Amino acid sequence: MAIIGKKIGILGGGQLAQMMTQRARQMGFHVTILSDDKDDPAVGYANSWIKGKIYNEDDILKLARVVDAITLETEFIPARTIAKGLGKTKTRCVPKLDHLAILQDRWPQKELLWDYQIPTADFIKITGKDDLEAAYKVFDGELVLKKRLGGHDGFGTYIIKTKTQFELFKRTHKNLETQFIAEKLVHFKSEKSLIVCRNSKGDIFMYPLLNSLQKNQQCFRVWGPDHHPALNDLTKKITSLLNHIDYVGLITFELFDVGSKLLVNEITPRVHNSGHITQDAFSFDQFEMHLRALADQTFPLEVQSTKTFLMQNIVGTSTRKPAIEVGLQGKLHWYDKKANKPKKKLGHINYFGNSLRSLVTLADYDLKKIKC
Structure with missing residues (x-):
């Protein structure tokens, strides 16, 4: 039964929780954040906040008692800790805890891919x-x-x-x-991602294949849509996997393009950095799709997208206060973090148009106007 208009809890208060909260409020949900600090990015957008540790079962229980369902912005909270925190409450978790337990450990995650004959290293x-x-x-x-x-x-x-x-x-x-x-060690041509969402009714939605460029082992830039000859076979196997285990929620498959094949590098059971482009390039973004799955809602009949799109991450390089010049060429999403440091994700900029080359030029131009 759908829980639209009711109460959702999010474990964590970072930028993923912030963007999920912004969309949830627009959809009519009451959102409670469990996090350490009242200055965490998501807290200012939520209906309520509980100070606590997301890895502490007693604090999770405090959240579970005041919401109907919970979700999370990091897959690394041990599933057993969340299970103890939920206790005897009727509050459910998306993704399901048995799926989280498998996917947060790289060993059973790789075994799962092997079991369903999904190509991986x-x-x-x-x-x-x-x-x-x-x-x-x-x-x-x-x-x-x-x-x-x-x-x-x-x-x-x-x-x-x-x-x-x-x-x-x-x-x-x-x-x-x-x-x-x-x-x-895989010698790949490029890195890509496939973002998929499934609800409890068995409906599955997939965003187009995305390209991603990594710098210093962090996502630097994402663009698309992309195509690959192995994509059709891969999506069939992923669909079979998700249906068989009855997965619910958003899930991201990080991929290596090795030429004739797409290999799954990792699976991430949550909203994903590469999916931030969906906020502006698609009529329904990854956060709404995840929330619809959480709330047992149907997916939209049609999801429109722009012809070409690009997302540029903004990452700290120092401890100074970031400075952004006016007149950026893309749409800025800023995370409102109170401190800066090297490799800290501070925001992203979305671009969309008809030419990838022109979008790359705009992103390069805007990066020169940001000092962080």
């Missing part, structure tokens, strides 16, 4: 030092070691191309090997 579970040595040999000295829990934006990821790098990893992670999985 070859991988090995590290259960001890012997597995680590075996992975180095099997992958011919070129591998990626990824932390199973909590890694993002390059944190917890180690690219190994030389014996020296491998030996350094072994020294710095002695007795911590089992926290990682090993993957074959």
